[in-house]
């Protein structure tokens with residue numbers, strides 16, 4: 243069943259020389275139990291998309307249009323109070339900046355217990371038991387003692403895991419996890435992703451996973467959406483995307499991946515820099531960096547087109563790309 | 570410049586213990602042994618990668634290397650200076666020569682300063698480095714180097730940037746004064762792999778041109794492999810194995826290193842679930858009460874009685890390992 247449905251989402255911030263178009267018409271859906279990974283260039287609008295779903299962008303200054311539906315309820319037009327209740331109880335969020343999301347003046351135990359007491363009406367003793375259990379489940383040693391510590395007393399990866407504990411504390415229907423494993427070593431990362439998968443199996447939680455880690459994507463995602471300059475430029479199953487991308491940006495991204503089993507002299511990087519979101523070029527936003535660009539690409543913006551096998555690409559020459567990348 | 574035998578930074582038996590609050594007020598609950606006796610040399614122009622489990626003490630070590638944290642004991646030596654004892658003019662000189670890129674790109678940039686102000690600050694603290702009139706030009710160059718457009722970004726505030734953009738601003742700031750040593754704590758973890766490749770290539774190019782040495786802390790073992798000359802593996806506050814990149818990756822000798830390498834996710838969904846991962850038994854032990862003898866013994870599949878009573882030392886040499894029964898090389 244479709245849990246989250248985003249349609250033609252656009253977000254702009256005011257800028258010194260006109261609006262900064264951070265998100266330019268994103269549409270995607272997440273089903274119960276499904277894991278959709280969002281990949282993409284740094285600055286391409288992944289976090290802003292997540293923040294728009296959570297309703298935590300200040301409006302204004304941000305201008306938000308389009309539609310965000312959770313189980314058939316439109317969130318964007320919902321009154322503040324209802325909106326906050328939904329993003330507090332039905333959607334959990336792991337923020338990219340754990341330090342800013344945790345309150346520095348309260349112990350982490352207090353923060354988790356508070357959520358459980360306010361939202362679930364738990365007694366203090368029950369809330370404490372549950373908080374310890376949650377902190378323990380994200381593999382923090384000596385959870386019973388450490389819940390009395392303040393955020394600054396934890397390592398980067400531990401804070402990230404505290405955020406995860408907080409985000410799953412209310413058993414949300416949908417978890418939005420923005421770079422949840424950037425500070426985690428591979429062993430803990432595997433355990434945390436397994437914990438999320440377990441919750442998904444038990445409760446059907448949908449997972450919108452924003453990450454740069456292609457290894458994690460390959461291990462856990464069902465489907466993948468690739469973002470560039472505020473748009474989704476490619477969508478497909480994880481197998482489809484890794485076996486042969488249908489967009490030149492994805493192609494370049496996969497080629498940039500360092501390998502653990504060998505050492506290359508120089509890493510491949512896509513040449514050039516992403517376009518200025520305040521002054522997007524005409525035509526395809528990737529054309530200045532694209533080795534396959536033709537005249538058509540300089541003038542016509544390629545829409546996200548459906549391809550066979552239920553995948554999609556926003557490239558005029560997707561057939562050529564597929565032909566070259568299929569293995 | 571290739572790495573030389575010249576030591577730029579010498580780390581001697583470095584220890585950091587944090588007191589923890591006890592259950593009973595005013596009675597100490599013991600100490601978190603975040604870093605517990607770490608020694609190594611960093612050579613001029615080399616890159617030492619540091620890897621290890623979350624919470625094993627990497628960031629604490631990094632902060633001590635640059636004097637942001639006082640060690641409980643031990644010393645970091647740079648030339649004739651001891652980092653934590655330096656004051657006044659000596660301290661200022663050290664601050665210029667040893668830079669850090671902090672793990673958290675959100676809290677390490679002052680939210681009330683524009684990027685222009687943040688990047689000009691190092692030159693205001695060290696005015697003799699560059700003529701005032703050339704500074705703006707220089708910070709534009711720096712932004713360009715890390716792949717950010719100066720015309721677009723210079724007069725914005727940190728919260729108006731994405732995570733990866735902020736991380737690159739931190740790198741530009743560390744590069745500003747042409748230091749001898751840059752301690753990078755997870756410098757590329759918030760970047761997509763293409764920008765990450767750009768930054769890693771940039772760091773390598775600067776090293777070749779300027780001979781700067783890096784301590785490169787990252788959880789991504791592929792990136793560490795790519796950039797490092799030598800790699801140090803840390804477990805619960807101690808180094809358990811150090812060695813040249815190729816030896817350590819191709820022939821790990823400590824059981825923890827081999828478990829770590831086996832857990833690297835392979836970026837290929839086709840092989841999902843078929844990989845041979847060494848799953849570590851049990852939970853990571855608490856740094857307040859580390860296990861006796863070898864700290865890894867509670868999760869080691871080769872542990873014997875000796876491991877519980879005798880701590881294996883990290884010997885000297887090219888590829889030392891702190892284990893009573895090292896894996897065959």
Ligand SMILES: Nc1ncnc2c1ncn2[C@@H]1O[C@H](COP(=O)(O)OP(=O)(O)OP(=O)(O)O)[C@@H](O)[C@H]1O
Pocket residue numbers: 255262264282283284285286287288289290291338519728729730731732733734759760761
């Ligand atoms: N509050 C804001 N005001 C103005 N611009 C903003 C604001 N927040 C984000 N932006 C801009 O919007 C764009 C998208 O940012 P976003 O944080 O979504 O990127 P991202 O895809 O999450 O990148 P990363 O992978 O680096 O985290 C960026 O160009 C960023 O500079």
Ligand SMILES: Nc1ncnc2c1ncn2[C@@H]1O[C@H](COP(=O)(O)OP(=O)(O)OP(=O)(O)O)[C@@H](O)[C@H]1O
Pocket residue numbers: 394395396397398399400425426427587588601602603622623624625626627628629630672856
């Ligand atoms: N100010 C502090 N007070 C108390 N304990 C602290 C403090 N700073 C760090 N610690 C503890 O010291 C240990 C090591 O932390 P450190 O941040 O060095 O780990 P790390 O290896 O960088 O981990 P990560 O990979 O998660 O960033 C952790 O148990 C942490 O909770």
Ligand code: SF4
Pocket residue numbers: 489490491526527528529530532533534535536539544556557558559560
């Ligand atoms: S539309 Fe043209 S420029 Fe854009 S990605 Fe495709 S080939 Fe490249």
Ligand code: SF4
Pocket residue numbers: 823824825863864865866867869870871872873876881891892893894895
């Ligand atoms: S000393 Fe013993 S417990 Fe420690 S790593 Fe070696 S075999 Fe394992």
Ligand SMILES: [Mg+2]
Pocket residue numbers: 288289290338420731732733
């Ligand atoms: Mg982001």
Ligand SMILES: [Mg+2]
Pocket residue numbers: 397398399627628629672754
């Ligand atoms: Mg750290």
